[in-house]
Amino acid sequence: MASCAYCNSLILFGGSREGGFRYCNETCRQNGILVHHASQLPAHFVQSQTRAVHQGRCPKCSGEGPVDVHTAHRVWSALVLTSWSSHPAISCRGCALKRQAGSLLSCLVLGWWGLPWGLVWTPVQVIRNIVGMVKPPERDSPSATLQRLVAIDLAAQGIQQAQAVQAAGVPPPIPPAVPPGAS
Ligand SMILES: [Zn+2]
Numbered sequence: 001m002a003s004c005a006y007c008n009s010l011i012l013f014g015g016s017r018e019g020g021f022r023y024c025n026e027t028c029r030q031n032g033i034l035v036h037h038a039s040q041l042p043a044h045f046v047q048s049q050t051r052a053v054h055q056g057r058c059p060k061c062s063g064e065g066p067v068d069v070h071t072a073h074r075v076w077s078a079l080v081l082t083s084w085s086s087h088p089a090i091s092c093r094g095c096a097l098k099r100q101a102g103s104l105l106s107c108l109v110l111g112w113w114g115l116p117w118g119l120v121w122t123p124v125q126v127i128r129n130i131v132g133m134v135k136p137p138e139r140d141s142p143s144a145t146l147q148r149l150v151a152i153d154l155a156a157q158g159i160q161q162a163q164a165v166q167a168a169g170v171p172p173p174i175p176p177a178v179p180p181g182a183s
């Protein structure tokens, strides 16, 4: 049986195809293309861009770095329905702590009120928030997750630029293998 090349869900019928890969839906197809393009970028270019983000200012509060990926975990319930989700975001530690503390509180208030999954997922998500708060990513070097997100972002920018150039009817410039200033 086929499975989605991006999210690994099983595909029973249909799905999207792109370059020999199958995806369960359009969102996964687009994400899959980005991951593929990201894997083609020169490693030193991705690394230098990742270091720049890591040492740069926080995109949320413009405060001092280091900046990395911090994940907040949420759960809410209503009778027999329970919904849980995890939300990674790029920020400084201070912004991350505020977001994770907010999610922790919201889990404690909204999580329990569903049977049976509210009782299972509320402690799980509460603990995941606490672990995220007391064990943040290393300060000295960017995490692998940050590098992956930066690579996907660079791939998305590259595709957008190529589309803009195509729309303008100008032949695309050949990008330099090593960007100026990168070590
Ligand atoms: Zn998928």
Ligand SMILES: [Zn+2]
Pocket (backbone or CB within 6 Å): 058, 059, 060, 061, 062, 063, 091, 092, 093, 094, 095, 096
């Ligand atoms: Zn911040």
